[in-house]
Amino acid sequence: MAETEYLTADDLKRIKTTFRDIDGNGDGRLSKHELKRACKTMGVRVNTEHMATMMKKMDECGKDFLTFKEFDSFMRDLLEAQAVEDQYLKNVFASMDENGDGYATSEEIAKALNIPPETALELLRDADKNGDGKVSYKEFAELYRNKVE
Template sequence: MMGNILIMADTEFLTAEDLKKIKTIFRDIDGNGDGRLSKHELKRACKTMGVRVNTEHMTTMMKTMDECGKDYLNFQEFDAFMRDLLEAHAVEEQYLKNVFASMDENGDGYATCDEIAKALGISRDTALEMVNDADKNGDGRVNYKEFAELYRRKDE
């Protein structure tokens, strides 16, 4: 714990490449080289890492920074924050893949209206609404990318 900012640095979900990227991004985003990232720089860093900025983690971190009277993170705090955020993203991604796989009954990479209704125990009409909401390419079924985008849209 740094001040009142919770640090969760240990993770089993990140690769060496992820850890290297965290260091590189901190250095690149810390434009004035003061060894700290402002809230604005933190948001830029998250976008650069490909992490949705509009997350509960970000909101919590910003609130914690405000409560501590700090308007920046040093590298150790940033590193721990990014590890925690990336781990949460990896766990969410695995969860979504598992849910999608349970819906894709025949394993063809697509979830049809009937497969979704059966897997989720919902009516065909409700499943059809889900397919219509998620189906971006108009093929009448949902692939993993479309499913994940729908889930994340509803989560924001």
């Protein structure tokens, strides 16, 4: 198992272990239901559209299961996409967090995005779940992912 640019040897091992653990009857296949459980077990964020596309591909092939090879490819794609998205969000957040304190204020957001202060304040209110008047990376990422999904 070779590491990739975004996936570690542990990630690749987890794919194999998850497949084995979820494949309850040991037939070397995952049903659609098992695939959903596997994604949840792996902690992979799968949007409805991506899952529907995978299910459609399974149906087009005339089968209602994934082999390990198909599951491995699917999970690698999802994990890599998730890693790329995470890095992107970290970079965007870092560009807003001008003073590097781990939070973005409405002033920093306005400046980074070149938007009016009122618009930045609205964005901050949408993201600020704990009401501290600033946005942490976690709050920012959650807002982004909820808007995208």
